[in-house]
Amino acid sequence: MQSRTALGGAAMGCDHCYTDHPTTVPCTRPEGPPCDSEALSGMGYGPLVLMRKLGAGALGTVYLAEHPSSGAHFAVKVLHPHVAGNPAVLTRFYAEARSAQHLIHPSVARVLDVRQAPSGHHCLLMEYVDGTVLSSLPLPLPPAEAVFLLSQVLEGLEAAHACGIVHRDIKPENLVLTTGRDGERRVKLLDFGMASTLAAGFTEEELGAGMVVGSPAYLAPELWVRAEPDGRADLYALAVVGYRLLTGRLPFGGGGRMGEMLLVHKPSRPLPPHVIEERVPPALSAVLMQAMSLRPDDRFASARALHAALHEAMRRPAFGCIAPPAFRVKLEDPRGLGLQPALVNDVSEEGLRIASNGPLPPLGARLQAELSLNGWALECACDVVRLLPAEEARTWGGRQGFILRFSEPSDDVRRLISQALAPPPAEPAPDPELAQLLSRAAAFSQDPYTLLAVHPHADFAEVMRRVAQAERRLEPFWQRPLPAEQRQALAALRGKVEVARRTLGEPMARARFDASRGNFRGVARCLAAGIPPTAVERLRQTFLTTRPDAEARARSLFDEGILMEAQNVLDGALSRYAEALSVDPLNLMLHRYYRALVQRVRTVQTEAPARPSASH
Numbered sequence: 247m248q249s250r251t252a253l254g255g256a257a258m259g260c261d262h263c264y265t266d267h268p269t270t271v272p273c274t275r276p277e278g279p280p281c282d283s284e285a286l287s288g289m290g291y292g293p294l295v296l297m298r299k300l301g302a303g304a305l306g307t308v309y310l311a312e313h314p315s316s317g318a319h320f321a322v323k324v325l326h327p328h329v330a331g332n333p334a335v336l337t338r339f340y341a342e343a344r345s346a347q348h349l350i351h352p353s354v355a356r357v358l359d360v361r362q363a364p365s366g367h368h369c370l371l372m373e374y375v376d377g378t379v380l381s382s383l384p385l386p387l388p389p390a391e392a393v394f395l396l397s398q399v400l401e402g403l404e405a406a407h408a409c410g411i412v413h414r415d416i417k418p419e420n421l422v423l424t425t426g427r428d429g430e431r432r433v434k435l436l437d438f439g440m441a442s443t444l445a446a447g448f449t450e451e452e453l454g455a456g457m458v459v460g461s462p463a464y465l466a467p468e469l470w471v472r473a474e475p476d477g478r479a480d481l482y483a484l485a486v487v488g489y490r491l492l493t494g495r496l497p498f499g500g501g502g503r504m505g506e507m508l509l510v511h512k513p514s515r516p517l518p519p520h521v522i523e524e525r526v527p528p529a530l531s532a533v534l535m536q537a538m539s540l541r542p543d544d545r546f547a548s549a550r551a552l553h554a555a556l557h558e559a560m561r562r563p564a565f566g567c568i569a570p571p572a573f574r575v576k577l578e579d580p581r582g583l584g585l586q587p588a589l590v591n592d593v594s595e596e597g598l599r600i601a602s603n604g605p606l607p608p609l610g611a612r613l614q615a616e617l618s619l620n621g622w623a624l625e626c627a628c629d630v631v632r633l634l635p636a637e638e639a640r641t642w643g644g645r646q647g648f649i650l651r652f653s654e655p656s657d658d659v660r661r662l663i664s665q666a667l668a669p670p671p672a673e674p675a676p677d678p679e680l681a682q683l684l685s686r687a688a689a690f691s692q693d694p695y696t697l698l699a700v701h702p703h704a705d706f707a708e709v710m711r712r713v714a715q716a717e718r719r720l721e722p723f724w725q726r727p728l729p730a731e732q733r734q735a736l737a738a739l740r741g742k743v744e745v746a747r748r749t750l751g752e753p754m755a756r757a758r759f760d761a762s763r764g765n766f767r768g769v770a771r772c773l774a775a776g777i778p779p780t781a782v783e784r785l786r787q788t789f790l791t792t793r794p795d796a797e798a799r800a801r802s803l804f805d806e807g808i809l810m811e812a813q814n815v816l817d818g819a820l821s822r823y824a825e826a827l828s829v830d831p832l833n834l835m836l837h838r839y840y841r842a843l844v845q846r847v848r849t850v851q852t853e854a855p856a857r858p859s860a861s862h
Contacts, residue, residue: 291322291363291371305329305339305440310374320358321375325368334794336368341791343370344784346438349409352426353402355436375434377424380487381417384636385494386523388591388601389530392491393556395423398433399484400556404549406438407477408748410758413438414475416483417461418490463496467540478542481552485537485545492530493522497538529559529730536734551741555734573666575600577628578614580607585616589647593666597628597651606633606648613650617659619666627653674727683719684735687742694746694759702760703767706751706775713747753777754785757832761789766827770837779834786832800830804839816847 286309289296294311301308306325312318330336343360350356356373363369380395387395399421406413413420413435420436464486466479489497497516516538520531533555539545546552573593576585577600592599598615607613611630616623628650636646652659695702698712720740728736750756753775760768773782790796807822823840830836 286324286365286367289363289365289367291369294320294322294371296322296324303440306370311371319374319376321355321372323370323372324363325370327367330368337791339368339370341788342438342440345409345411345788349406349411349438351402351405353398353433353435354406354438355422355434357438372436373434375422375424375436377422377434379419380421380423380433380491381419383423383491385491386525387491388589389492389526390560391589391601392488393530393560394431395421395433395491396484396488396556397553399435399487400549400553402433402435403477403480403484404553406435407480407549407745408755410755411438412475412477413480413483414469415440415461415464416480416487417464418487419461421487463498466542468542476542477549478545478547481537481545481549482539482542484552485534488534489516489519489538492519492526492534495522527559530556532731533559533734546738547742548745550744551738554737554741558730558733558737572619574618576616576618580605580611585614591647593663595660595663595667597631597649599634599647599649601647603646606635606646609633612653615650617662619662622662622665624656624659624662626655626659629653673729676729676732677723677726680723680726680728680732680736683723684732684739687739694742694749697742697746698750700750702763702765703771705771706753709750710747713743713751716743716746754781757782758785758789761785761831764828764831766824766831766837766840769827769831770841773834773837782832782834786830789832790830796829800826800833800836803829804836807839811843816843816850819843820847 286296286307287298291311293315294313296309297312298310299307300310300321306323306329309322309324311320311322313320325336325339330339340360343357346357347360355375357370358373359371361369386392399416403413415437416435422434422436424432424434426432464483466475466482469475469479486497489495515535518528518531518535520526520528533552536555537545537552546555573590575588575590575598577588578584579586589601590598591601607630609630609632613628613630614625615628616625618624630648631651632649634647634649652663655663695704698709698716700709700712704712717740720736720743723736748755749759753772754777757769757772757777760766760772803822803826807819807826810816810822811819820840820843823836823843827833827836827840
């Protein structure tokens with residue numbers, strides 16, 4: 247379900263169009279349901295058969311599909327007929343789906359195909375993800391568990407952002423915790439491109455009246471004021487998800503409170519997570535608060551930078567008896583499978599609190615355990631002194647499990663536990679040289695060309711030389727003792743350099759970026775690097791989808807240039823071609839005309855001095 251709050255309107259949602267608009271704006275969706283969702287069960291989709299409805303949203307209904315001969319399962323999203331009737335939405339639907347097909351990552355649900363079925367329905371074939379949405383987990387989660395989940399999502403976002411794909415609607419309902427064939431738990435991110443698809447159906451008048459697309463509690467502030475989002479909007483939304491996982495509540499409450507605050511120009515900061523939930527390390531709390539900054543420039547520059555900051559925050563035990571991340575425990579498996587890793591919630595001098603999703607051991611049972619910390623591993627025996635069933639655990643916001651008490655621990659075991667509980671060492675003083683560098687870097691824009699101090703028309707060799715230069719400049723600081731705040735800022739700066747490398751160092755990514763800026767000379771560098779024409783045309787179609795008048799404007803400028811060239815007004819023709827390319831920078835035909843005319847002008851300029859002057 248999309249946003250149910252309108253900026254500037256009453257906090258009510260429309261039950262007809264699945265979007266948010268003020269009550270003064272008439273709903274444009276026809277009366278009646280979008281389609282009889284169950285009527286499509288049994289419909290064929292290629293070799294697949296739609297079995298049953300899984301859910302429905304603003305764009306369509308999702309069905310479980312089965313391959314009869316193999317029994318393999320897939321998910322098929324069927325676009326609502328009233329949505330498919332909007333040409334802009336339908337075009338964006340296919341463009342976003344085709345972009346998502348190139349996104350392959352273990353933490354992202356695959357988009358496998360998009361096409362119109364024989365029935366006339368427009369369908370999206372996706373990987374079927376069977377698991378638990380994060381909104382259904384018992385909250386709050388232990389910090390280590392929350393960081394584990396967030397880290398997997400960030401890995402998927404890093405891959406998506408590298409492809410130029412922004413999700414725009416990250417929320418717990420789009421994050422599914424599942425178990426892979428290898429038995430490893432994995433978070434899958436669903437519904438890439440669907441928010442952008444829905445937004446394509448809004449007119450300028452509707453947007454101006456306050457319609458927003460997305461889930462209001464997770465919507466980045468810039469999206470409430472119609473800004474074009476980048477990856478930092480996804481990081482904001484994921485930080486709100488992390489806040490909820492750690493505290494069990496939302497930072498700004500439900501509905502569109504963030505939008506209302508922006509409207510009246512009174513944004514306020516929520517309470518940091520560690521103030522609400524004492525188990526949350528202050529360093530982890532600070533990372534999420536930075537990621538939820540109102541200004542995109544104040545957040546982390548990339549998913550990788552936020553990922554690094556989360557793990558850096560968890561490296562040091564922050565307080566009390568929460569188990570430090572480096573502390574590991576293996577317990578005797580009652581099924582005779584030997585020692586198996588256990589999830590430790592708390593540790594004390596007397597024993598451990600263990601979280602477990604499986605059957606609980608008998609009360610009073612003695613279990614063999616292996617404790618390890620910083621390469622030091624010791625065995626000991628533990629007694630089960632208390633069981634924490636799911637019903638009881640939910641009352642204090644934890645997970646089911648049991649409490650162990652060490653049975654006659656040796657002196658070595660006591661020393662290991664004392665080391666695990668030792669307070670962190672005092673933070674070193676800020677490094678003055680790094681402080682100066684970070685101060686200068688704070689003035690950098692999000693433009694990767696500016697960050698690397700490289701010309702927008704530079705070739706790829708120069709770009710990579712500047713990247714290597716920037717990395718060498720930062721490398722020595724990692725060997726120095728730094729306070730957590732400086733180390734986080736250094737990680738964020740390194741993340742910006744890495745984003746710049748991925749954006750400008752790979753032809754397809756750079757072509758996409760340069761096209762968005764109208765930098766056709768940068769695009770020309772990418773074409774010279776050997777991007778296949780078919781790939782360029784796919785990029786161009788995606789580019790034009792968001793700029794419906796660009797092709798016509800460029801054609802008009804091109805026609806003016808053709809006329810000037812015929813009249814031998816070469817400088818004027820060259821200027822018109824350049825203007826046309828700035829509007830439609832991925833147009834291969836325009837690039838060919840521009841290059842040919844540049845060469846012609848150079849030839850004329852080279853030959854001009856050799857001609858005899860009129861005085862002779």
